[in-house]
Amino acid sequence: MTAPATATVRTRWAPSPTGLPHVGNIRNALYSWLLARRFGGQFILRLEDTDRERYDAASEHAIVHSLRELGLDYDEGPRVGGPVGPYIQSERLDHYRTVADALIASGSAYPCFCSRERVQGVREARQKANIHPFGYDRQCRGLSAAEVSRLLAEGASHVVRFAVPLDGETRFHDEVRGTIVYPNRELDDHVLLKSDGFPTYHLAHMVDDRLMGITHVIRSEEWLPSSPRHVLQHEALGWELPKYVHPGLIQGRDPQSGKVAKLSKRHGAVFVGEYLDQGYLPEALLNFLALLGWSPGGDRELMTRDELVELFALEGINSSPSVFDLEKLNWMNGVYIRGLDRPELVERCLKHLIDAGLTGCDPDADERAFLGEVLSLEQERMKTLAEAPALASFFFGDLPEYDEASVKKRLKTASAGPALDAAAERLSAAPTWDVAGVELAVRESAGALGVKPGEVIHPVRVATTGKMVGPGLFETLAVLGRDRVLRRIRHARAEFAG
């Protein structure tokens, strides 16, 4: 795609603060952000808080927080402001009222005084009798002007509905799907303004997109069926359509039934904050999410944020749904963790180590250096940062936690005792305590006993780390330090080895 010659690209992410943002929501934010950054435009955050019943202040914070943690900076929005604010819908109610009035004046909308109960009853009856459209039966659309003003004067509760054309069809272009055709007779007269004076999504989003100069509306497939309503509203107002982009949905699998469906509590919807807390790196999450429904073409998979911006294009977006695959995210996160340099690795793991009580909340330079040595030994084994404490805990404290199976296999054997004794003796005498020094000591112990190095290495590993899996033994011993190593070997010798 080529950059629009005249208008600059302006995209938005417009979540409603009714729940914490999950990866499905964030992917749309990502695509919107990427498009804006790719073409040097603006990315806007707008809060669609028009549902007073479901409003949740915590999710509002989570939305802003998640974007910040992921580094998806917005040019305009709540807190930062901007030229076409406010960016919170509840603060711009008059705009929606104005547009609704204009629509009423031109005959494209009308007040509806029907009760919720009647509307619901009608809907059910029509659906059962297969009368199209299934929803509202347009009773109030035929009200005389006199009747309307009488009811209005009485202060009768009402909503404002859009007058959908009775026949014909609505067609529009979707950037990833091509032409979409929708028969108008399937569309009932949807609500524009609720009885509490708040707009519905149908009205609010398009008014704001217009007023905020949004050029590309990126939202998932679930919005496709209501798009013709939005197109019709634009036509009624004589407004130019933004470009519509409807990527396929992200689906999750229900562990019970194995069936896939739109991400939801039951179907694997995990909040982004949770992934971040679990130690998934923002850059890995973004890279992975970008690939769920988009591809740069070819074999390219690992991409930095900048590369993503550089390569992103609407053409690569997929119209078919995709299943969120945690296994692949785990792999990718591991790749990114392995790419971290030592100070970064320490920085990112710090929170988890502190929470686990392995280090103080403000480690000094020496402690950080030690953490760096420890973590880089475990780095290649980490799938998430949260695994750091469990993997590295044996580096801390007097004694490690001894794993029963490991002890049984490597320490409670006839050869373990002599091996530990020999190792302890040579290690205590080792002239230098570094990788080469301890390696020499351990190998000489084996030589003296006339056994293979493994016969000493394995018992020493369990004696000093408590487990039979872990980083290379010599590197481990070097970091552990002579005192700790000898103490542990002697303890294991006395405690376990026959």
Place this chain on the structure above:
RNA sequence: GGCCCGUUCGUCUAGGGGUCCAGGACGCGUGGUUCUCAGCCACGAGAUCAGGGGUUCGAAUCCCCUACGGGCUACCA
């Protein structure tokens, strides 16, 4: 039920009429490296491109039908 959208290895995907008896990645299996695990490297299994009809000299690629999957069907977004 109705309408809309979708359908390439288990999963994410490349591919857009001949170079595809379909390529890459995750996962899986085997082997190598090695003190274990991990990592890394190599190899392998895995898709009659949902099925059926067309169009064409030629179709994963274009058209139609069917099946299946998903979405929507609120004074929620």
